[in-house]
Amino acid sequence: MLSNESREALVALLPSTAFVDNLPGTERRGQSWPSHDAMGALDSSERTLNLNFFSDPHFLDAAHTFQDHLFSGWFTTAHSAKLKKYLDGIRDGTLAAPWKDEVWERENPRPTAPVDPVDTSVSAAVPVFGTKAKSRAGASADLKLSDLVKDGVLRAGDIIAYKRNFSILGVVVEKDTIIQSTDPLTHTLTVLLPNGTNNVLPSALTCHNPDNPGSEVVSVTISTPQxxxxxxxxxxxxVKKNQRPNGNAWKCFTIWRWRDGYVPNDTIDQRGSREIHGTLFYIRGCHYYER
Known part of the structure; x- marks a missing residue:
């Protein structure tokens, strides 16, 4: 149980709507209502909490937002220092935030030659996607998958979910894969994935203590998303090989990972209660600027 001092300190943080003696606005019209100072002077021990307040959508939304900020590290000392440096730079004129239009134009330069209609053949797709892939990805395109493995950005147990829409064929291909191990010497990944058109991993592989893979699972060692x-x-x-465009595979993969401090429970979903961590393209870009 909380002490009276602790309870009063917490009660002081709550709005008047959290108490049973609060009147709805329609009932309060035409009546004199104590000022904010007068309400604050009331003995909090005499006020009874309305427990329905804690299931109110507005309260829950604010609480979830606060938890998201905690999980994202927005209240850490390191993030506060980055934010202070940024705000100080904006105020004293030593730092300018680029306009989003300028960032878009820098990362997506206009083609210097006319672009032909996209063909499904590999030879026709290369000029459209291949030669411009690096410029569109920005400076972070210099990072390879092996760099992410070497720096510990990708870990054993992470699920790499693939999804790509082949609009010309009217086909969407999805398949979950899981990192079984990383090689500390070659910085390659050994991943497990379901065979055939099955796109879901067995639950025995997505739990905290996975079993050995069965015959329905394929193991492969990779060094690139392609x-x-x-x-x-x-x-x-x-999708046949001559129907596959030479697009950016980094954007087709999404990482799912257990959050730090996750405690295993009996509620197991398709990905073992992992949370979305971002696409490989996004994670590579973040790591480039954070390392």
């Missing part, structure tokens, strides 16, 4: 995408499409069999 290698993993090729393996997935080969196993799926819906």
């Amino acid at each position: 290698m993993l995408e090729t393996t997935i499409l080969d196993l799926d069999g819906q």
